[in-house]
Amino acid sequence: MDELEAIKVTFFQECEELLADLEGGLLAMQDGNDDGDTVNAVFRAVHSIKGGAGAFGLEPLVRFAHVFETLLDAVRSNEVPATPDLVVTLLRASDVLADHVSSARGLGDVDEAVSASMAAELKACTDPNAAPAPAAAPVEAAAPVVEASVAVPAAEALIGADDALDDDDLGFDFQPMTITIDEQAADVAAAAGNVWTVSIRPKSDLYRKANETALLLRELARLGPIEATLDASAIPPLELLDAEAAYATWTVRLETDEDENAIREVFEFVDGDCDLEITRGEAVATDDALAALLAGSAPAPAPT
Missing domain, CATH: 3.30.70 (Alpha-Beta Plaits)
Known part of the structure; x- marks a missing residue:
């Protein structure tokens, strides 16, 4: 195993701990313990997962974690109240986040329709005017990545x-x-x-x-x-x-x-x-x- 793969293995091990911290914090919030420390811990768990995913270029995981993180940031700054209904939504979002982590790890596929719907629901919590997510299109093979340092064609x-x-x-x-x-x-x-x-x-x-x-x-x-x-x-x-x-x-x-x-x-x-x-x-x-x-x-x- 090369050094990069070893670091990646460590990242996914940390993700397991962070997901456990996330779930524990959200369950504490569901029980009424929504003090600043608990909300901050929940935010940091999602933020840390997103940061590590960004370092490895795991774009789908980064995208979903960003939407999740944005809502949690609004909660911890008291822009969005942590109502019981919201906490239930956050718990469902944590399940989708766990699916994204498993997919990035090669242990399964993410239901794109569920992920898009969940992301739209999270966005609507901070922006009621946000458009609903469109139905997920069939997954196609990704186009080859083109080098960004290419000069003008035919030059x-x-x-x-x-x-x-x-x-x-x-x-x-x-x-x-x-x-x-x-x-x-x-x-x-x-x-x-x-x-x-x-x-x-x-x-x-x-x-x-x-x-x-x-x-x-x-x-x-x-x-x-x-x-x-x-x-x-x-x-x-x-x-x-x-x-x-x-x-x-x-x-x-x-x-x-x-x-x-x-x-x-x-x-x-x-x-x-x-x-x-x-x-x-x-x-x-x-x-x-x-x-x-x-x-x-x-x-x-x-x-x-």
Whole structure:
């Protein structure tokens, strides 16, 4: 067993303990012991499961745990009262969470219809206007995950003059890069109307809640080929850097036949924890702007 698998085994062992703590806390709440310590312990159990699941890329478990956690956060902040009916709902949700853990462990399948219905019920407790969950579609094989570091299709890049690159070349002193762009190939998807630009600016809470941008990019890649660009220009010098702040922004070019709602569903479990902008079409530089960028200068303003 390799080191990663050993860590994963430990995580699932901890999940068993956390699920037991969750059930015990909810039963205590059902008996009227809904003090702050009990509610906080219940919240931490779900939060810890979600955090570990995020580290291993267990997206379905992360999604459901996030919805569960959001409601528990509202309960512990007294935004939602812990009524007897609510506690019964939370106990049923803990059973679904346990099913997700078992599924992630390879010990069974989650009833997607039950999970979606339970998630919708949890959301309705904090947002009465939340739409009911649609009927679960038949499970299909997941589309292959597309690497997020792909350059523009039909582009050829020549880095330096050597065809091979040894370990000594992997520093920060990169040579000038020449790029040839096949505009016709790049425009085919845009002309078909299935190109989207997704701008993601994570907030500190996204990482504080044990979420990862990588999970979002992976989910977007299930909708179609993506090209992700990281803008790290807002990161301050080390002496001014706040370790708990979020500075980076991602711009993703996505080719998909899905609509905007399907794209937004990817970000459903981080709603409010990132600034999200979705636009049809792609934000690409013109040839002149790209040439100016490669030359190290800003493009000249367009004539009026």
